[in-house]
Amino acid sequence: MADSPEAFVADILAKTHGEADPVLARALAEVSARLVEWMADDLAVPLSLVTDFPYPGHSSFRCHTVPGRIGTVLLDLLMAQVTKSELIDMYVPARLIDVLAPDGVVSGVIVETPEGREEIPTRAVLLATNGFGANRELVQRYIPEIAGAVYHGSEESTGDALRIGAKLGAESAYLDAYQGHAALAMPSATLAGWATVMHGGLLVNSGGERFGDETQGYSEYAKESLAHADGRSWIIIDQRIHDSCLSFQDFRDTVETGGVRWAGDAQALAAQIGVDADGLKKTLVRARNAALGTAADSFGRMSWEARWKAGWAPSPSSLPSSTPKAA
Ligand SMILES: Cc1cc2nc3c(=O)[nH]c(=O)nc-3n(C[C@H](O)[C@H](O)[C@H](O)COP(=O)(O)OP(=O)(O)OC[C@H]3O[C@@H](n4cnc5c(N)ncnc54)[C@H](O)[C@@H]3O)c2cc1C
Numbered sequence: 117m118a119d120s121p122e123a124f125v126a127d128i129l130a131k132t133h134g135e136a137d138p139v140l141a142r143a144l145a146e147v148s149a150r151l152v153e154w155m156a157d158d159l160a161v162p163l164s165l166v167t168d169f170p171y172p173g174h175s176s177f178r179c180h181t182v183p184g185r186i187g188t189v190l191l192d193l194l195m196a197q198v199t200k201s202e203l204i205d206m207y208v209p210a211r212l213i214d215v216l217a218p219d220g221v222v223s224g225v226i227v228e229t230p231e232g233r234e235e236i237p238t239r240a241v242l243l244a245t246n247g248f249g250a251n252r253e254l255v256q257r258y259i260p261e262i263a264g265a266v267y268h269g270s271e272e273s274t275g276d277a278l279r280i281g282a283k284l285g286a287e288s289a290y291l292d293a294y295q296g297h298a299a300l301a302m303p304s305a306t307l308a309g310w311a312t313v314m315h316g317g318l319l320v321n322s323g324g325e326r327f328g329d330e331t332q333g334y335s336e337y338a339k340e341s342l343a344h345a346d347g348r349s350w351i352i353i354d355q356r357i358h359d360s361c362l363s364f365q366d367f368r369d370t371v372e373t374g375g376v377r378w379a380g381d382a383q384a385l386a387a388q389i390g391v392d393a394d395g396l397k398k399t400l401v402r403a404r405n406a407a408l409g410t411a412a413d414s415f416g417r418m419s420w421e422a423r424w425k426a427g428w429a430p431s432p433s434s435l436p437s438s439t440p441k442a443a
Pocket residue numbers: 187210211212213244245246247268269270272273274276307
């Protein structure tokens with residue numbers, strides 16, 4: 117299918133319900149294809165296009181990945197290029213404490229290293245210290261709807277750029293924007309991943325009940341999980357979905373650390389994971405009907421992979437719930 121920056125921007129604006137900054141969205145969409153080509157051609161990052169399932173909100177296949185489909189591989193490859201480059205000096209460990217800007221003109225920075233504080237003269241600084249997810253107080257202040265969730269990002273994301281930028285008189289915006297994830301497996305603290313859902317899986321609460329259209333996205337669903345499942349839900353998958361997700365290192369880690377439970381039927385699965393058996397049975401029957409297209413999904417979910425996969429024809433033998441598993 118042909119793709120374009122216009123189509124990408126339309127997807128972003130639709131998924132964010134018109135809240136995204138259209139100028140910024142346009143700028144990022146315009147540069148996205150060139151960025152992917154630069155990473156592949158100039159930085160030798162072995163990128164490939166994900167085509168085995170659609171990411172939520174994307175009308176075209178445009179998400180790229182690296183072998184293992186995990187961020188650490190990408191970071192290692194980028195670090196190798198940084199180390200090779202004569203244009204970049206790494207100064208690690210060093211924490212940016214402040215930016216010096218007497219009379220509004222940047223003249224240097226103060227950094228803290230294990231040896232103490234030091235001043236480095238510079239005429240320009242790019243503040244790129246990520247967000248403030250690790251700062252509970254700021255999360256509570258700006259994004260109270262997600263303050264009760266488990267934080268699974270870098271402990272260094274304490275909002276230093278926000279603090280320093282505000283001191284310099286910079287404006288801030290979109291402080292309530294965040295990336296959530298409703299598929300963090302516990303207690304292993306590994307990502308089961310949303311490919312489970314996009315391949316056909318569904319989420320249930322302790323009543324064995326679904327609580328929304330899971331395909332709206334893993335970030336959006338974190339809030340739903342907090343509201344309807346106390347932040348603890350189960351992803352129900354079968355063997356086909358399990359096998360489809362093995363291309364993700366995170367999913368393999370989840371399996372290897374015991375995050376997935378197997379059972380032969382809904383009753384046994386409910387007993388294993390401690391959810392209501394009648395609720396789970398009803399949920400699986402309803403999901404089966406929705407996937408078959410014989411009944412409308414009560415949450416309006418339209419994406420059931422077994423239905424959209426080319427060549428799939430509704431027949432009981434191809435139902436996705438023969439051997440349920442949960443993650
Ligand atoms: C579990 C997980 C899975 C993810 N999966 C995906 C995915 O599949 N695809 C995707 O596109 N994105 C994914 N993301 C999101 C992606 O990792 C981030 O969007 C991206 O890393 C943000 O880049 P950044 O450079 O803004 O911040 P970061 O990558 O966080 O870099 C900021 C750096 O600044 C440093 N720092 C902070 N404060 C200071 C200070 N005061 N002084 C000096 N240094 C400082 C930090 O240590 C860090 O190294 C995932 C994130 C997580 C947590």
